Amino acid sequence: GQNIDQPTEMTATEGAIVQINCTYQTSGFNGLFWYQQHAGEAPTFLSYNVLDGLEEKGRFSSFLSRSKGYSYLLLKELQMKDSASYLCAVQNYGGSQGNLIFGKGTKLSVKP
Amino acid sequence: GAVVSQHPSRVICKSGTSVKIECRSLDFQATTMFWYRQFPKQSLMLMATSNEGSKATYEQGVEKDKFLINHASLTLSTLTVTSAHPEDSSFYICSAPEGFTEAFFGQGTRLTVV
Secondary structure (H helix, E strand, C coil), X not given: CCEEEXXXXXXXXXXXXXXXXXXXXXXXXXXXXXXXXXXXCCCEEEEEEXXXXXXXXXXXXXXXXCCCXXXXXXXXXXXXXXXXXXXXXXXXXCCCCCCEEECCCEEEEEEC | CCCEEEECCEEEECCCCCEEEEEEECCCCCCEEEEEEECCCCCCEEEEEEECCCCCEECCCCCCCCEEEEEEECCEEEEEECCCCHXXXXXXXXXXXXXXXXXXXXXXXXXXXX
């Protein structure tokens, strides 16, 4: 079956660093995405990893280990506006291009 | 960057009526579009894959006669919720892939059936 796990909730302090982990077990793998979703809004794209290693993009970095079925999203210099849900999604090559299997999301609360 | 426009953003309808949701790719052609549904505090769940010029592919458990999908052009897919009931109240989101590395999302439609 398909299974994507990430913590339900996390809390961090403004200015700090937070790491959101994601583990996956899927029948196929064609890349892993991280999305940010504010309440009541559509997800917005943050990062894409298909090869092992770290991808850095400003305050956000994403890491992938395919052998371990593991990824994390690292947020630095946290701001209040980073309070949102962060969705880990795996593109299953067994499905149509672009078909994504989503985890339940991690609700991040950034406190002053 | 690529933009996907979804309309309406919010709709309230009476039980038993039908609601149409549109999803447009504004600056690229999308032969495939995906329709997701998200209940409160739950993950996005794929409902169906919309294919331009052919029948949509529905995920297990999704009633194709209730959720009608039409993908008549390379830039427009529509989802019609027929004979809506309160349990159909949800957040519906479409997405369209561009290339191999990104899937762009519409703004989402909050459907409330009363």
